[in-house]
Amino acid sequence: MSGQLPPKKEREAIVRIALDVPRAAHLDAVEPADLTFDYRTSIVASPGQRVIVPWGRRELVGLVVAEVQQSSLAEERIRPIVALLDDVSALSPAWFQLVRFAAQYYQRPLGEVALPALPSLLRRPSGYRLSEGAYRSRSMTGLQKKLKALLPGEACAGEPAPILSAEQASAAEVICSVVTDEGRFAPYLLHGVTGSGKTEVYLAAIAAALARGRQVLVLVPEINLTPQLEQVFRARFASAVVAILNSGMADGARAVNWLAAHEGQADILLGTRMAVLASLPRLGLIIVDEEHDPSFKQQEGLRYSARDLAVVRAQQAAIPIVLGSATPSLESWSQALRGRYVKLVLAKRAQEDARLPAIRLIDTRRAKLEHGFSEPLRTAIAARLERGEQSLVFLNRRGYAPVLSCPACTWISDCRRCSAHAVFHRPDGLMHCHHCGWSARVPRACPECGNQDLAPLGRGTQRVEETLANWFPQARLARIDRDSTRRQGSAQTMFEAVHAGEVDILVGTQMVAKGHDFRNLTLVGVVDADTALFSQDFRAGERLFANLMQVAGRAGRADKPGEVLIQTRFPHHELFTALVAHDFERFAQQQLAERKGAGLPPFAHHALLRAEATSLAQALGFLEQARSCALARAEEFGITVYDAVPMALMRLANLERAQLLIESSARPALQAFLAQWMAQLHALHSRLAWHVEVDPLDI
Numbered sequence: 001m002s003g004q005l006p007p008k009k010e011r012e013a014i015v016r017i018a019l020d021v022p023r024a025a026h027l028d029a030v031e032p033a034d035l036t037f038d039y040r041t042s043i044v045a046s047p048g049q050r051v052i053v054p055w056g057r058r059e060l061v062g063l064v065v066a067e068v069q070q071s072s073l074a075e076e077r078i079r080p081i082v083a084l085l086d087d088v089s090a091l092s093p094a095w096f097q098l099v100r101f102a103a104q105y106y107q108r109p110l111g112e113v114a115l116p117a118l119p120s121l122l123r124r125p126s127g128y129r130l131s132e133g134a135y136r137s138r139s140m141t142g143l144q145k146k147l148k149a150l151l152p153g154e155a156c157a158g159e160p161a162p163i164l165s166a167e168q169a170s171a172a173e174v175i176c177s178v179v180t181d182e183g184r185f186a187p188y189l190l191h192g193v194t195g196s197g198k199t200e201v202y203l204a205a206i207a208a209a210l211a212r213g214r215q216v217l218v219l220v221p222e223i224n225l226t227p228q229l230e231q232v233f234r235a236r237f238a239s240a241v242v243a244i245l246n247s248g249m250a251d252g253a254r255a256v257n258w259l260a261a262h263e264g265q266a267d268i269l270l271g272t273r274m275a276v277l278a279s280l281p282r283l284g285l286i287i288v289d290e291e292h293d294p295s296f297k298q299q300e301g302l303r304y305s306a307r308d309l310a311v312v313r314a315q316q317a318a319i320p321i322v323l324g325s326a327t328p329s330l331e332s333w334s335q336a337l338r339g340r341y342v343k344l345v346l347a348k349r350a351q352e353d354a355r356l357p358a359i360r361l362i363d364t365r366r367a368k369l370e371h372g373f374s375e376p377l378r379t380a381i382a383a384r385l386e387r388g389e390q391s392l393v394f395l396n397r398r399g400y401a402p403v404l405s406c407p408a409c410t411w412i413s414d415c416r417r418c419s420a421h422a423v424f425h426r427p428d429g430l431m432h433c434h435h436c437g438w439s440a441r442v443p444r445a446c447p448e449c450g451n452q453d454l455a456p457l458g459r460g461t462q463r464v465e466e467t468l469a470n471w472f473p474q475a476r477l478a479r480i481d482r483d484s485t486r487r488q489g490s491a492q493t494m495f496e497a498v499h500a501g502e503v504d505i506l507v508g509t510q511m512v513a514k515g516h517d518f519r520n521l522t523l524v525g526v527v528d529a530d531t532a533l534f535s536q537d538f539r540a541g542e543r544l545f546a547n548l549m550q551v552a553g554r555a556g557r558a559d560k561p562g563e564v565l566i567q568t569r570f571p572h573h574e575l576f577t578a579l580v581a582h583d584f585e586r587f588a589q590q591q592l593a594e595r596k597g598a599g600l601p602p603f604a605h606h607a608l609l610r611a612e613a614t615s616l617a618q619a620l621g622f623l624e625q626a627r628s629c630a631l632a633r634a635e636e637f638g639i640t641v642y643d644a645v646p647m648a649l650m651r652l653a654n655l656e657r658a659q660l661l662i663e664s665s666a667r668p669a670l671q672a673f674l675a676q677w678m679a680q681l682h683a684l685h686s687r688l689a690w691h692v693e694v695d696p697l698d699i
Contacts, residue, residue: 012042014071014078017053017062020115020123035109037062038071040080048090050118052082052125059125063091063114087140088122089263095279098313102277105671107678107692108302116301117277119255146256150241151265158238161203168197171344172204178320179208179285185315189291189332189341190324193582194553195517197350198324199229202287203236205322210240210267214284214319218270219306221293223248224491225515226270229289233268245271245278248488273298273306276313286314290514291323291332292546294697303693307332326553326584327546330595333588334602349557357524357555357562359580361571369567371467372459377525377565378471385475385504389560390521392506393464394513394551395528398481399423400463401456404431406446408453416440419651424456425483426463436653464527465507472505480508513551519558524551526566533570536648537698538600545575545587552579601695605667607674608696609660609681610647613688616656620644622686623660629680630662630673637673639664648698655689661699670694 016036039053049064059082071078096114103113115123121143164172171190178186192198206216218233220226223246233242243257243266260266262279269275273296288296288307296306307323314321323332323341336343349356367374384391403421404413413422415433422431424442432439445452456463465479478494485491491511497503501520506512532544548566556562568576578587596603609626613619623644630641642661650657662677664670678692 016065018111019062020111050085119258121255156238158236175205176208186320187341188322189336192346195349195557196346209285216285218287221295227492240267242268245275276306286321292325292329331602353559359564362567391523397460399460400426402458408451409449411448475504478503524555524564607662608693611690612655612657619658
């Protein structure tokens with residue numbers, strides 16, 4: 001970062017700039033494929049540098065893409081750049097290669113991918129002033145001071161690595177041999193049962209990469225998994241710089257950690273899905289923990305899969321990537337079966353005296369339930385309390401009850417803005433919509449008939465917590481879900497309390513299901529396991545199995561045996577049969593056979609066109625136009641175009657939503673079709689909101 005004004009060119013040049021602006025605003029001053037804009041400059045501007053440019057009456061920060069010899073615009077219409085920002089070194093060609101791929105694959109403009117990948121502080125045109133011949137940011141000085149604080153002091157040795165089990169050592173040796181043999185792409189699927197010590201294999205591979213002077217990118221699906229891994233990394237690699245990147249960080253902290261990675265000062269970058277697009281100039285290894293988790297798929301804006309982009313990034317950089325999970329996604333499992341990924345297996349728990357928990361099914365058709373609990377589950381919790389052991393009650397539904405109902409008529413608590421129920425939250429006396437955020441006070445009487453005895457139907461984590469508190473008043477209870485962990489740092493505090501033995505009974509959602517090593521937890525009880533068994537979503541079974549297998553794995557991770565009790569009305573269902581046997585391969589084989597017969601992913605490739613408008617007719621009308629365009633080219637590209645239909649959640653925040661599914665047996669054919677179809681969609685000039693999602697998780 002020189003801080004000096006770049007040298008002037010002998011002549012003015014035209015540079016192409018990527019901007020994050022609405023596609024509808026491009027007029028005729030843009031390359032339609034990627035929304036890049038032409039500007040004049042007399043200053044040497046290299047690709048990857050940030051610039052301030054005029055945009056209408058505003059100024060925006062953009063990225064230099066390339067210098068061009070000729071523009072399609074008339075010379076008098078090409079405006080000059082305002083300033084070249086050199087307070088941060090230019091982004092590398094390798095980084096541009098990744099964001100270009102993401103833009104092309106997910107059918108989004110380059111600027112819409114590249115600019116949001118930068119910290120917000122580096123995208124603000126304000127705060128810069130011309131001083132001593134250079135543009136300087138008032139906030140950059142502070143960021144540089146904070147960046148220095150990230151660097152470790154005197155070099156010191158970290159904690160010694162433990163002796164690995166035979167399975168761990170074998171897997172680590174395979175990965176490390178490729179890490180040290182630079183210049184080779186090698187994808188590994190590390191399939192290890194819960195408690196098998198996948199983290200130690202990661203650490204061995206990270207040590208090999210750091211020894212070669214390379215950076216390591218570690219992706220986790222959720223923010224609350226970051227603190228414990230950060231502590232492990234800092235303890236094991238005391239002299240390494242560990243940077244953190246996730247959406248829960250303040251703008252300044254995010255910018256500092258991003259800069260540490262970008263300038264090559266961070267050795268390990270630990271982050272959620274957004275970190276996959278971070279700039280890492282000496283990247284040598286990528287690790288994706290819990291690679292099956294749907295949280296790796298962005299659900300708004302650029303709808304990308306961080307796991308899939310991580311594989312692409314490793315391939316582009318010719319480096320190894322490790323995808324770890326006890327319940328791999330069927331897409332990754334299929335890749336391993338085809339030999340495209342190398343499968344490494346950890347079939348036993350790492351601690352010698354630790355065993356996989358015994359899983360028992362409680363048939364709720366025969367067992368009497370009281371407040372949602374069977375007698376065997378209640379008795380098992382009481383036994384753990386007597387022995388001073390911890391229990392976990394799992395219910396993947398927050399709130400007090402899914403719905404309020406009037407027993408005297410047909411009224412139920414619906415959201416006023418969505419085609420969904422409003423969930424009853426008893427502590428604050430409100431009904432909340434978990435889709436759009438709408439909330440309202442619970443009515444004193446039924447709005448339809450005036451009956452004052454409104455009843456909650458079903459149960460959420462709040463109601464389960466209340467029930468357990470009444471039954472076991474002496475027990476120390478904790479509830480961990482999105483409602484109880486809204487304050488920054490609260491989730492970490494609560495998890496630390498569980499680890500410290502300050503909690504006897506933990507009630508939680510999927511936030512507690514993975515990645516946590518509760519040493520004194522010996523019982524897991526699953527209250528309601530059937531809701532996803534017969535969902536219209538073809539991935540529901542896969543997600544349910546993963547959730548149950550992951551949460552079951554929290555029990556018995558030390559020397560005390562673990563037990564898992566699952567309440568279900570369908571104890572003979574094939575999903576539960578495989579679960580009781582801890583047999584992921586059996587479940588995966590059955591699921592893949594079903595999907596192959598039905599022509600579903602990973603044996604087919606999908607794209608969804610979704611539209612939302614004030615009326616359903618308007619949304620469907622646009623989709624019918626789009627479908628006509630698609631049908632005209634369907635045979636040429638070998639694709640299937642389905643009918644336009646309302647979405648499962650048809651109304652969201654007062655907008656009616658519909659979708660159109662495109663299917664192909666070949667990914668290249670689908671991509672070729674989408675590239676042409678997108679141009680036709682924009683030519684429709686519709687005023688409603690629409691987007692195309694490639695590889696959607698929900699259909």
